[in-house]
Amino acid sequence: MSEPRWLDDREARAWRGYEHMRGQLSARLEHNLLRDAGLSGADYAVLVNLSEAPGGRMRAFELGRAMHWEKSRLSHQVTRMARRGLVRREVCPSDARGSFVALTDEGLAVIEAAAPGHVEDVRRYFIDLLTPAQLDVIADATAAVLARLAEEDTADDACAS
Amino acid sequence: MSEPRWLDDREARAWRGYEHMRGQLSARLEHNLLRDAGLSGADYAVLVNLSEAPGGRMRAFELGRAMHWEKSRLSHQVTRMARRGLVRREVCPSDARGSFVALTDEGLAVIEAAAPGHVEDVRRYFIDLLTPAQLDVIADATAAVLARLAEEDTADDACAS
DNA sequence: CAAGATTGAGTAGTCAATCTTC
DNA sequence: GAAGATTGACTACTCAATCTTG
Secondary structure, three states, X not given: OXXXXXXXXXXXXXXXXXXXXXXXXXXXXXXXXXXXXXXXXXXXXXHHXXXXXXXXXXXXXXXXXXXXXXXXXXXXXXXXXXXXXXXXXXXXXOOOOOEEXXXXXXXXXXXXXXXXXXXXXXXXXXXXXXXXXXXHHHHHHHHHHHHHHHHHHHHHHHHHO | OOOOOOOOHHHHHHHHHHHHHHHHHHXXXXXXXXXXXXXXXXXXXXXXXXXXXXXXXXXXXXXXXXHOOOHHHHHHHHHHHHHOOOEEEEEOOOOOOOEEEEEOHHHHHHHHHXXXXXXXXXXXXXXXXXXXXXXXXXXXXXXXXXXXXXXXXXHHHHHHO
8 A cells, every 4th residue: 555645735725725616606606596596506407408408308317417417316306396397297208218307388487587697696706707718727627527537437337247 | 687698618618617527526526435434525524624623623613614614514514423423522611602523533533544545536536637737727716716705705794784 | 137217215404593602 | 682503494415225118
């Protein structure tokens, strides 16, 4: 066993800053979203995905894959949102195991009302504070991290088979 | 009401990348932490803060402030961790309203066992994928966002008074 | 048996109400 | 009344078990 390499000053500044921001920023955005539109961040993500899909409907597993959610999380979430009238479950004609999740008229109205305010918040607390160069670095960095995470997922799948 | 400015390509790439990474990365780190050390991310944060404090003990409100947690969240968390023997509540002699949270011997052993593996994960999925220049940009960017969030907190306080 | 999906149990976080002490 | 802290109710996420269809 080799000694673990602890983080040096530069690394710690980036990591602690990121961890700190992550908690604070999402708390603020979710709080505002709930206060202004009655939606959780999870509600918002589902509605955005559905509203961008053709016909306002997606296969449940596609929706889950798009958000990288566990299937049980999606199922619970859809149950709660259906109870509130934001989405509707529909049967899948081509595969009887599957199901569709569809945006209702009310769900569409809610996301259209919520989106402008949320985007303003994203600008206010993130985008407008950063230069174009910083935005590009962040995009590249997140892509690198996501690529590593994706690699390991496929590696795990390979081991399991 | 002016038209909301939606995000352009560069902005959307950074924001969606960040949001995507946020969910994936914390899920992976928390999953590994729980699997390898039996700790949630919240457990880990509490233990790290206590272990860095003189005497392994902090006033509850200081601990909450350090992590930017709501006081009720900290209280619930300490209750759960005390039940598991990781921390101990202690009375505060100088202010009878307050309380201390102290690391137990077991809590110290657990965090010392967990930290090396967690740091390795942080390197594996984040630090080692980024250049020093990228780390500096991220540190600056997170600092700018946190500064804006802090501004608004103090502004809210001013309004309330 | 694998894929798509649901359910229930257990754990975590938020909000509002409350309690005690300053 | 405000500060420090706790509690209970409610909502949300995870994991394991289950069910049905391919």
